[in-house]
Amino acid sequence: MRARRISAGLAERLLAGPVLWVGLALLTAFALGPFVWMLLTSLKDRQELYATPLQYLPHHVTFENYVEAWTSPITPFSRFFLNSLWVCSVTMVATTGISVLAGYAIARFRFAGRDTLLLIFLATQMFPSVLLIAPLLTQWRALGLIDTYQALIYSNFSFTVPFTVWMMVGYFSSIPRELEESAMIDGCSQFGSLCRVVLPLAAPGIAATAIFAFVVSWSELLFAISFTTQTSMRTLSAGLLYMVGQYEVQWGPLSAGVIMSTVPVAILFTFLQRHLIHGLTAGAVKG
Amino acid sequence: MSSVQVALGSRRARPLLSLRARTLLTGYAYLVPAALCLLATVAVPIGKAIQMSLYADVLFKPQDYRFIGLGNYIYLVEDPVFWLSLWNSFVWVFGSVVLQFVVGFAAALLLHQAFAGRTLLRTLLLLPWVIPGVVVGLIWEWLYQPNYGVINDLLINAGLLHDRVAWLSNPDLAMAAVVFTNVWRGIPFFAIMLLAGLQAVPDELYEAARIDGAGVWARFWHVTLPLMRPIIVVATATRIIWTFNYADLIFVMTSGGPANATQITSTYTLMQAYANLDFGYAAALSVVLLLVMLAFTAAYLRITKGVEEAQ
């Protein structure tokens, strides 16, 4: 019993107390600083935006930027939202499914060419996506997929799948093999042990991979513009760029659009966080 | 077992494939969806690009289109801007990834602790990652603006700066400025990835180490890091590859300037392709970049022992 109540050293107390709070404060300020500025900008009207010297707090708070962005028929943010939500959700679900399977296979099964395969996955990302546009365009046009969600989703796979496979390999590698082996000794098939033993333990990794796939396709821009022509099929990223005029950036509506575009991801992540908790492996390996 | 079962058992057909073969096949089967995705979207275009690099392919000079073998590559080796861009790429990648990793790991450790409002804070710290790179570039370009940007304004009002600094227009500062923005954008990636990895480290190991008298640092070094090695390697390797190719931020903020101070190989490739319409040379640049990254990744994985299982 005495072993358990060894008093925490000075370092530990420091870490749990002041260091934690100072660290969090600095981190929050750094990460959120620009967002605070964006938020303030979105609440100002044009005159206050262009005032010199720089005006921080809006004297006259206005929501016209948000209303304008959301209801404007020229740049229908509501429509862009829906498009992005759909494309990114499907990408997220499909990518996670594919990469869980592939990642498990690569992490667990020892087969020839395993390392080369991993390297090839990564190598597909070492190529500038800009040069992929023309061949992909020909492909999608031939398949009649221009201005469809499918073209965007399949194109998103080209950069989500390689990375997510790698990540799942990493996460699966950190789960001890003995767990599955003991499950299989108890009568489970390989696939069964994957479902019942490994997946719950890999839940944090899967959650992280899912959010990665979603976020990365949420902010994707090049494919969205290249493979769609109608405004009604444009995604949020393209929609934000509609605020960049020929000689000026419309900061008011753009900031409003940026703030709005963070909301769905924030909501999604709040749900996924449930899986990013500790303790699932506690006591898993006996002895 | 009854005699009936025994009889049935002895006449059960032997499986077509051995257990080992079945395991292997299952493994390959799990890989099929991923392989299909990549084949359709990436493999074919890369092949085409390699072919393109062997031709003199300037789009507005179609009459000059011909096979020139290694001609583009020879030009590349003699191109001073290419070597400068390669050096800039290394500075860009290592500066960004090292800082992102260090701060991201610190963030992951902080967010791993239990405190009130943790869920909210984790969500808020994810946000820099959510905005498209082009928009991040526009916003930070605005923040860095010497005359009406927030950064100079705050620093001058706080008395830390006397003259307005032109962050992006000064060849000596521009790279640091874009790296800083990239770090801002990349921290959430590491924070989330490493946070997920931290969850998998069992508490008992920490307890055991503590009982053995290990202090905070020793526990971190001997328990946390080794168990997280696969994830650390994966996260850093993927981030390095990603950053090498990441042209959006620099393209928007400085277009590779001033005077090529922030020109990295991927922005240089973009410029050759779309400003000069020299697709042959752009393809050659891409192939060379691919080879450089392959060599680097192979070496990196070997040194860090890659994704070998954590012991």
Added chain:
Amino acid sequence: MNERWLLSRRNFLRTLVGTGVIAASDLNWWDAPLISPRRAWGAEPVHFQFSVPEPTRITLVTSLVERFNQSQKDFAVEVEFVPQAQARQKLISAISSGSPPDLCQIWDNWLGQFQGMGALEDLTARVKSWKHQPDVQPTAWQTVTVGNAIVSLPLSVTLDAIFYRTDRLKEYGLKEPTPDWTWDDFLALAQGFTKADKNQYGYGMRGAGTWAVLYPSEFAYANGAEVLKDGKVVINSKEGVDALAWYMDLALKHHVTPPSAATDGFVEIVETFGRGVTNMYQHNSGSVGQQKKNVGADKFATLPVPIGPAKKRASFYFSETLTGFKNARNKEGAWQFMSFMLEDEPSLMYCKTLGLLPARKSILDQPDFKDDPALAGFRNSFPFTIVSPYLAYAGWGGKLDSDGVPLMQQAIVGKISPKECLDKFADILTKNMS
């Protein structure tokens, strides 16, 4: 544009009119056709790519497209808006994959390369029999002629002039410049406008983007230099070097430019003037509309570029074009729409709303353009304007961006001398004459 969009806007406007909230005649000019868009049966689609989508332009172009669709029943134009930075990439990819749009709105400095790719449709025959052909300014025709082929219709034209703050002029007691001002007047005004303690600078020099090379070139012409003479590149003549040295001294010696000059592109120079950080800048008429909103129409005016030591000056003439493609599916529809956009009312509304200048002389003489003081500097520049000399060779277009701009940036920060800069630049131009 898609149905849902039009439906919602149409219903909204109908309600407003129906409930008497606004009279039908009070509608913005561009809203009228949207009240009852006609869906013609059997109309062939025409795919039109427009490359500067921002709210004003989107409304304007959509309305013009709708008017065209209503005015005839053979063709239905569908417009695609592509953000400016991606427009060029998208066009190139579309051309390479064999399916360009039917027509697009692009700038004349892209035409050389596209024609070199063999992508553009030759409109010479159509133009010769077009009723407005003689009304379009000859310089405008020059900008859309590549080789001997006319490949586009000039939608609007532009040239460069100097914007300056009239209110600050009075405030600082500076001498009012005349349209025939000289380089010395310009420098004196810039110095008078520079108040570093108030964070104000005299001249918003441009360091990024193609025009970072063109503006100093205009100054070089004022000193008697030229880009091409007898087929040889002579921009690095003594006159050229001296002119560039004078220009760079604005930044290096007199410090009348803001510290961000080396990477300021068009967005920055417009915004810095709009915020009152610079009191003069050089640009085309496209930013007039913005400055009227940012600064106030009564607080600024425009002047032609100053006369140089050689008693000359030049302003480079550009046009925004409507261009068709050889591999387009619907070339007849494209031509019909192009010529519609250059009719009296569409051309007037397009140019007036955006602060651009029409290519047709008869429209340029209308009061909207003639009597606007903000456009005075541009009108007064027509007599000495020339087509940009850099359009001479298709191979030069890209080199301005990839090589010319970094050279200029190095000169602005003082890393290389003007002579070195121009020598290297002339070298690159000579190597790429094709």
